[in-house]
Amino acid sequence: MAYNFTLRGKTYSFKDLKTVLAKATPERSGDVLAGIAAEDNKERIAAQYCLSEIPLKAMLNDLVIPYEKDEVTRLIIDDHDAKAFKPISSLTVAEFRDYLLSYEVDGTILKDLAPGLTPEMAAAVSKIMRNQDLISVAQKIEVVTKFRNTVGKKGHFSVRLQPNNPSDDPKGIAASIIDGLMYGCGDAVIGINPATDNPQEVSKLLKQLDDFRQQYEIPTQNCILSHLTTTLEIIDKAPVDLIFQSISGTEKTNSSFGIDLHLLQEAYDAGTELNRGTIGNQMMYFETGQGSSLSANAHHGVDQQTCEARAYAVARKFDPFLVNTVVGFIGPEYLYDGKQIIRAGLEDHFCGKLLGLPMGCDVCYTNHAEADQDDMDSLLTLLGVAGCNYIMGVPGADDIMLNYQSTSFHDAMYLRKVLNKRPAPEFEEWLLKMGIFDEQGNRKELKEQMLKLKS
Template sequence: MILRTKLFGHTYEFKNLYDVMAKANEEKSGDKLAGIAANSAEERVAAKVVLSHIKLEDIRNNPAVPYEEDEVTRIIQDGVNEKIYEEIKDFTVSEFREWLLDSNTTSLDIKRVSKGLTSEMIAAVTKIMSNMDLVYAAKKIKVTAHCNTTIGEPGTLSARLQPNHPTDDPDGILASLLEGLTFGIGDAVLGLNPVDDSVESVTKVLKRFDEVKKKHEIPTQICVLAHVTTQMQAIKNGAPADLIFQSIAGSQKGNEAFGFDGSTLEEARQLALKHGTATGPNVMYFETGQGSELSSEAHHGIDQVTMEARCYGFAKKFEPFLVNTVVGFIGPEYLYDAKQVTRAGLEDHFMGKLSGLPMGVDVCYTNHMKADQNDIENLAILLTAAGCTYFMGIPHGDDVMLNYQTTGYHDTASLREMFGLTAIKEFDAWLEKMGYSKNGKLTDIASDASSLL
């Protein structure tokens, strides 16, 4: 590998591949916090130039964390289709970018080649792509998965109904749940973040979700986003659950900080397949977010885009129904302002799709970040253009339990109408049957949940 270049009369030389990778990254406050970011715009461009000439083979042979030390690395490397890898290993990162953006390269072409990629290769090409490149390439990639219904079909935009409540009050949860359904939200999943992570509380919410789903014959999935082990115990005790959730990281150390490893997730997946309430085969739900590894001191000196890409390589092994990045949730220490959040959202969505995942985005920000509602609406529009699989749906976009701002019920409805999209087919048919939607548009009784009481 050649790790230097001359730019504007100055020679830039980098220590190793991951020095190049970090400095080629678009500006991120998390990389600055870690002390690995480029020192200037010129150095960032120089790093991109150097990275563009590196071969995919060199990247595979130098994983971000050594194979012997890290379970995530082993899962990524062992999952590579060697025959397809042999076909592409001599591509430079620049050549790979050109191939992805070529108008003759189809979704099927990309999905096939993705089986021969490591996450670090995906991160590398992401770093030399513009925002429009990320939208254009992601739009090409179609990924579907099936739990009770199929997500990711062309012409659809889905939403997770997230009726969080500051005390997990069942009636408060129900009020938000029923209102969201009338707006066409919830075809991806009815999914609550619990305040109380106990088996008893999780079971209570799952049973309420299941009652609503069965009573109104709603074609969707249910999940309570407690710790994976709590959900497993609830299922063992007889609680209904279609999906099992867990937040994941891009390193073994990061996952250990979250309190699990790969064997835990595989045990959970098998439990859901045998004792869960979903049709399957895709019964797992994962969330990620740039900067989580740095926040737990589990980043191994690697930049946050590369670590995020490794989350997706890890997730792929467990054949999830849903994956989403909570892109602006961790805070300004990792993504400082709207520009950085926008870039990260487009990066994460593209990397997830290129990894072969049904990728959604929690388009969000925290109240101490330099961003506002207009900024996340801009990102939601860009991601819809990019073919994003699903967004979040929260009353007025204001999560009163997690204290952050995201997309509201009306946002997904507006994006569907603007882009000529609908909910998942069976869910869209349910909306029409209930009178909440007609010909893909909400009717006058949308927001009126009285018929569901």
């Protein structure tokens, strides 16, 4: 279906919804690289105006990737909840924005609405929202998940402790874990990107983590971020807590990752049978990121942010414990500078939460991007205000194995302090019991050192 909009005497024509969405996207280097971005700001504004007038229900028929060509599209359409969608079924994209921002619409209403929303609806409304709007709506939404502790409650903020090591050295990993725990990190998950996907080595790492967890009775969950097929190979032999996989928003991209919806279902069923959680059994962990479909030449002409939102439909299908967008990891070819990374992080968080997901974010950038740690401090703080469930905790914020810049244990302490947020409740009790934190959330040894200095 073609869409037209006249701006200052000039008529702009867009051949379909996919084109309108791409042209309406705030400037993004990846869309420029793909040849689908607006030619200039005038065309972008015209596309945003045009998009704002499109009825939400049109997105159930004008599909960005044909139903018969893509299993993610089929998932989106087949799982759409018409009853949940009914309260907003008559709205345009602009009216939906006003609805989301209204004071009367709270987190309970948005939770009930989530099954009725498609990723394209979430992406569309985000494209006509300011950063402030994205933050304002996202902070209304509470998505709580449970395994050995509770992540996502309002007033709480969690951290994935990421003790990566270039050679999977057990001592190096152990040192990073202890360091992170001393800063109150690790309540989301203690998760390692392994240097090798060898099943025997992954099993060894899982046993090391599980032995450590049990020795100190830590109420958290572990994960080795190996490929799904590796996890399935060892799932009956190793102490698997969370099951990890990178996912994307098109069938072709997921195929390039070596997965499909059937394999994800197999992993979900296997993890459910393990029943290793103590207070809940949500055990899937998904990572996403804008640009993955373009880098795999599998985007079908869909803009990278809409592709990203479609990945959340895949995640939503499997009731995950954690989801996070690794926002600046691919590089400046997709998100050129700090401004684009900040915008993308807020979009991803907003769309994920709106679709009912427990969203975290790896606030990160590569060293060849036009970004620095000040940009990451800004995004970190904005996401904290927006109600992000968790971030990464990397020693010194510098991942020496993956070669990118992320957030540190200290960054998590900063955010909890300035926004008065606490770790996951069960994990905070453990920190107090172990004498690591005091009742005010301060590290005890630092407080004692300050008192000694004053005396």
